[in-house]
Amino acid sequence: MSPFAVKAIQLLLSLSLLIVLHELGHFIPAKIFKTRVEKFFLFFDVKFALVKKKIGETTYGIGWLPLGGYVKIAGMIDESMDKEQMALPPQPWEFRSKPAWQRLIIMLGGVTVNIIVGMLIYIFVFYNNGQKIVTNDNLPNGFSVSQEFKDLGFQDGDQVLQVNGKDFENMNNLNRFLFLRDVNNITVQHPDGTTETLALPEEIGMTMFKAGDLEPFQPMRTTVIDTIYPDYPAGKSALQVGDRVLQVNGTDVNTFRSMSEAVGSNPEKPVAITVIRNGETKEFTVTPNENGQLGINNLAREYTNNFQQIDYTFGESIGGGISYGYNILKDYVYQFKYVFTSKGATQVGGFGAIGNLFPDTWNWTSFWMTTALISIILAFMNILPIPALDGGHVMFLLYEMISGRKPNDKFMEIAQMAGFFLLIGLVLFANGNDIYRWLFE
Known part of the structure; x- marks a missing residue:
């Protein structure tokens, strides 16, 4: 199976699992508070659904557009924009008839589940695999x-x-x-x-x-070449695995990094590489590519298995997993500021970037660790105070609880529509970045 297919399958499986669990986070408290849920869908069923079945008062199904999922809660202004229902008098089973604190719990349910799922995955991975650290x-x-x-x-x-x-x-x-x-x-x-x-x-x-x-x-890596990539300039040169690079353009280099920096400063220009091979000094001229790369590497294989293994009891894994998940969330929130720089905006990614988080060969530990990361990212992104996201609903509910005044339905409809178009724009922008990188980088 191709690496692309392996990543695509992992992405689809991971997102499907997380979307269903997220929507369950809304569905379960809605049912607890006797609020009618009309639809529960994995993916969006625009115009038609791939599969659907009505059980009780809820239609469960799988849509054809894999951009997320949703639960349609009666009496709630959401992405369905069901104006006809909202024009009717409120019914006791509807979302809008419930106390604000119950509505808040329903809206926070999805984010809460994503956080819990991420933490649980880390706990069980730590318990099963322990942790490898480098001292x-x-x-x-x-x-x-x-x-x-x-x-x-x-x-x-x-x-x-x-x-x-x-x-x-x-x-x-x-x-x-x-x-x-x-x-x-x-x-x-x-x-x-x-x-x-x-x-x-x-x-x-x-x-x-x-x-x-x-x-x-x-x-610290030496300048000994242990890998040559055939499709790069070095692969078409006389350089060999085992050569130790001594100089680049007559300048001594003693680490792989200093050698790479010297070569990288001369993209698409011939570079004199002096090496020692079997005790004999040789010099070759190689022209790096446009990115200043020769296509050689020292992968520091001596460090590949040089780590300290830490094993956890189940009790220890609970503390270790929660702490690890908390730091992942904190770090993601901290790095969010980079998005608002010109460079950061160009690095925003969509489904392609998310897919590349997964390894190109199947590994269950990597799959679950990546799924936990995505779950925590989804929690943070969903709680942002943007109308059409959970965080937007939470923002308006908190306003209602503090001020005692509920925003009118017309305002909520406009806010929901504005948030929807903003999200569509962000999705197009992020996936456009993926396409640009795929075509030109």
């Missing part, structure tokens, strides 16, 4: 550091000891902390054994984002 013991050669961070005093070969004055253990999280947390200083041990605490400028995450430097700290 300084697993990185005996330390990190290679980007030039931007070298300008701040960091050095190739540094080992990170503390972040914001607290011991830092899992090096897998270092770049994410820098990008998504308020990091003021980092204490490192330099290769010469000295220890230094280095201050970071404010908004270091935004600086990293604008510079495209999202992994300033990488495991």
Whole structure:
């Protein structure tokens, strides 16, 4: 099966599961409060449904348009825009006849379920698989550091000891902390054994984002080539796996990162690569592609299985899973600010970007971890105070509960329509970005 098909199947399965559970989050409290639910659909049934069956007062079905799902609750202004029903006198089984606190619980149900589902998945993955972390013991050669961070005093070969004055253990999280947390200083041990605490400028995450430097700290990799990609320039050159690069255009390079940066500064220009092969020094001229890439790599295979395994009892997995899920949510909320930059707007993605979160070979652990991430993302996106989303309804309900005044139905219809068109525009924009990247990047 092709990698595209594997990702597509995982995406469809994951979203279908999360959509059904989200809508159950609305359906169950609606039933508890004796509110009539007229429809429960996976995907949208515009004009027709693929499958539908009425059981009791509710029609269950699967639509043909896979952009989400919905429950149609009687007496509620929603995406169905059922004006005829709303023109009739309120009935006791309708949403609009229920107390505001009951309506609030119904509207918060979907988001609540998404949060719970994400946390539960993390709990069971931690219990079943434990967690793999990378410590300084697993990185005996330390990190290679980007030039931007070298300008701040960091050095190739540094080992990170503390972040914001607290011991830092899992090096897998270092770049994410820098990008998504308020990091003021980092204490490192330099290769010469000295220890230094280095201050970071404010908004270091935004600086990293604008510079495209999202992994300033990488495991130290040598310049030995262990992978050559055949469709890249190196694949058509005389370079070989096992060559150790000594110089790029006559400049010494001693880490894979410094070599990549030297090559990357010369896109589509011939580059002199000096290597040592079987004790003999050789020089080759290779022209990087338009992205400054030769198509060679050192995958640091010596670190592939060099990690520390942490196993959890079921009780420990509850705390570990909830803490992990909470940090995922907090980090996603924090990084949302990047969307409102010119660069961030171009990186907003739709279904293609979501699909690429999944691996291209089937792996149940990766599937469930990605599904948990998407569940938490859906919770956050749905609670945004935009009419037509759950958060929009919650916003108006809170206004009603605080002011004692309920917005009139005409206003709600206009707000719902405006929110609907805004969401359609965002969906088109996000998926348009996916298509652009697919065609031109």
